[in-house]
Amino acid sequence: MCLAVPMKVIRVEKDEGLVELGGVRRKVNMGLLDDIKVGEYVIVHAGFAIQKMEEKEAEETLSIFREMEA
Amino acid sequence: MKYIEEFRNPVLIKKIIKKTNKMLEDYGKPIQLMEVCGTHTVAISRSGLRKLFHPLKLLSGPGCPVCVTPNHYMDKAIAYSRRKEVIITTFGDMMRVPGSTSSLERERAEGRDVRVVYSALDALQVARDNPGKKVIFLGVGFETTTPTVALTIKIAKRENLKNFFVYSGHKLIPPAMEALLEDSEVSIDGFICPGHVSTIIGSLPYEFIPHRYNIPCVITGFEPLDVAEGIAMLVEQIVNGKKPAVQIQYARSVKREGNKKAVSIMQEVFSVEQSNWRGVGTIPLSGLKIGEEYSRFDSERNIQVEVEPTKENQACICGDILRGVKSPPDCKLFRRGCTPEQPVGACMVSSEGTCAAYFKYEG
Ligand code: SF4
Numbered sequence: 001m002c003l004a005v006p007m008k009v010i011r012v013e014k015d016e017g018l019v020e021l022g023g024v025r026r027k028v029n030m031g032l033l034d035d036i037k038v039g040e041y042v043i044v045h046a047g048f049a050i051q052k053m054e055e056k057e058a059e060e061t062l063s064i065f066r067e068m069e070a
Numbered sequence: 071m072k073y074i075e076e077f078r079n080p081v082l083i084k085k086i087i088k089k090t091n092k093m094l095e096d097y098g099k100p101i102q103l104m105e106v107c108g109t110h111t112v113a114i115s116r117s118g119l120r121k122l123f124h125p126l127k128l129l130s131g132p133g134c135p136v137c138v139t140p141n142h143y144m145d146k147a148i149a150y151s152r153r154k155e156v157i158i159t160t161f162g163d164m165m166r167v168p169g170s171t172s173s174l175e176r177e178r179a180e181g182r183d184v185r186v187v188y189s190a191l192d193a194l195q196v197a198r199d200n201p202g203k204k205v206i207f208l209g210v211g212f213e214t215t216t217p218t219v220a221l222t223i224k225i226a227k228r229e230n231l232k233n234f235f236v237y238s239g240h241k242l243i244p245p246a247m248e249a250l251l252e253d254s255e256v257s258i259d260g261f262i263c264p265g266h267v268s269t270i271i272g273s274l275p276y277e278f279i280p281h282r283y284n285i286p287c288v289i290t291g292f293e294p295l296d297v298a299e300g301i302a303m304l305v306e307q308i309v310n311g312k313k314p315a316v317q318i319q320y321a322r323s324v325k326r327e328g329n330k331k332a333v334s335i336m337q338e339v340f341s342v343e344q345s346n347w348r349g350v351g352t353i354p355l356s357g358l359k360i361g362e363e364y365s366r367f368d369s370e371r372n373i374q375v376e377v378e379p380t381k382e383n384q385a386c387i388c389g390d391i392l393r394g395v396k397s398p399p400d401c402k403l404f405r406r407g408c409t410p411e412q413p414v415g416a417c418m419v420s421s422e423g424t425c426a427a428y429f430k431y432e433g
Contacts, residue, residue: 003109003292004214004266006073006323008303012244029191029318031221033330043269047189048218051269051329058073058322063093065082 004045006053009038019044073322077293086298087122090305097309102123102257103301104394107264108134108422109292115427117294123301130427132246133264135211136163136420137349137392142380143210143239144169149367149375150206150237151182156373157200160208162186163420166413170381190222190236197226197234206369209238216240216358217332220339223367225359235369238359242340243267244275245356246430249347251283255395255425260304262297263289270336272328276316284319286314289324296320325385339364348416349389384417391424398428405429 007019007026015031019042029048030036042049094101103126105111111130114120120128132138150167151158158174165175165186180183183203187193190207196204209219219236226234234263243264250256268289276287286307290300300319307314318324336358345357360368385403390396398404398417410412410426417423 004269008072029218029221031225032217032329032335034331043266045214045266046218047191048221049213050217050266050332051323053073054322054325061299061319061321062076065079065299067077 004043004050006041007044009036009040009042012036012038017042017049019049072158074293077291077295079295083294083298086295086302086351090298090302091122093305093309094124096280100127101259101305101308102127102129103262103304104129104131104250104258105179105262106131106133106243107262108137108420109266110264110290110297111424111427112422113292113432114219117297118431119294119297119301120432123305126301126305128301129258130391130424131250131394132347132350132392133243133426134420134422135241135418136161136167137388137416137423138241138246138349139164139167139210139239140346140348140380141168141170141344141382141417142377143228143342144173145380146375146377147208147237147376148177150369150373151177151184153204153373153375155202155204156183157196157203157205158182158184158208159187159196159205160184161188161210163422164208164210166373166419168383168413168414168419170378190219194222194226194231194234195229198229198423201233204233204235204373206235206237206373209236209240212241212264212267212334213241213265213270216340217270217329217336220336223339223364226367227364232355235367235372235409236360237369238340239338240358241347241409242342242358243355244271244278246347247276247279249350249353249356250393251279251285251392256393258285258394259308260285262300262304263286263316264290265291265296265323268320268324268328270329270332273316273318273324273326273375277319278412280314289315289316289318289320291320291323291326303308347392349392383414388415388417388424388425390419392402400426
């Protein structure tokens with residue numbers, strides 16, 4: 001039940017956001033976060049954005065993996 | 071799909087498994103790790119990871135919110151649904167969970183108004199659309215879900231909605247982990263900590279585990295590569311024999327301090343109390359009830375119902391499975407008499423239940 005996925009922010013208006021994943025768009029409530037900008041990724045759970053996804057950290061984890069691949 | 075597919079690379083997963091198995095072999099002693107999140111249970115079962123590390127056992131803990139919700143809660147929800155003026159709104163997983171003598175699905179078939187929603191906000195909409203009815207949302211879930219319900223209650227207050235109520239069965243994960251560590255039947259060498267619960271609460275609330283119990287924790291994401299890496303990090307901590315710690319594998323979502331805004335909204339609306347967990351029993355300070363300030367949204371304080379006496383199904387060992395003492399194949403009814411189509415216990419009903427995950431993926 002704690003399933004949540006990273007979705008890209010397309011639009012924000014006060015506490016309302018429009019997010020997208022794989023071409024599917026969905027309205028989410030942004031009231032649990034501050035200062036989210038268009039183009040950022042948020043983790044979405046049960047109709048709410050629950051956290052901003054940190055692209056820097058994501059890239060770091062991926063780069064550790066890529067090194068292992070080499 | 072960005073930030074999903076990159077974390078599914080099978081070549082890398084194999085490398086991690088190989089490296090980890092080498093460590094395990096050199097260590098020589100078998101290790102038991104526990105995941106305390108239903109989403110991890112499913113991810114591990116589906117990816118086959120449970121069988122690929124050895125000698126290592128992956129136990130599933132009390133991480134499925136629907137599964138740990140006790141019969142009494144279901145019975146009360148069913149009693150509410152029988153009131154003419156009530157509409158029950160709930161996450162879909164709750165529909166087929168058996169109570170003592172009925173289920174919400176059965177009540178709906180009998181004509182009660184029970185509606186499945188995707189979000190607590192949808193329940194709020196049902197309340198706006200039905201001013202003549204009392205709309206009760208079944209608030210079930212851990213720290214991932216609770217802030218979404220808390221914020222929904224705040225919105226109801228702002229709109230001065232008089233017919234929206236929450237029946238809170240919300241629970242907190244760290245106290246349940248502590249209860250397992252205090253249980254002499256349970257033996258755990260490391261915890262795979264839940265990624266999205268921790269997205270909200272951060273890593274601090276787990277720190278008592280390495281400090282007091284000398285057991286490592288790794289907060290892990292949900293893609294197969296995340297889970298494999300999380301297991302590798304735990305094994306590394308165990309075999310290197312240094313002071314264990316809480317590590318964050320899922321750094322793209324989890325910060326040490328968590329989501330402070332979400333936590334403060336949760337604390338504003340709810341107050342911490344003891345709570346009853348299926349299989350584990352009553353755990354102090356592990357549940358959330360609606361606090362004084364928001365009491366008019368609390369179904370328990372505002373709508374009285376008679377609840378039938380609780381009956382447990384004696385053959386179901388769901389409780390032992392939730393504590394990681396037994397596995398689904400240990401149950402006499404598993405696959406014979408208990409299936410996802412004809413579930414006997416909660417662990418077979420919820421898609422995140424350990425029995426359902428084993429049934430589907432670990433034949
Ligand atoms: S298989 Fe069914 S009866 Fe057995 S423990 Fe799981 S849910 Fe209960």
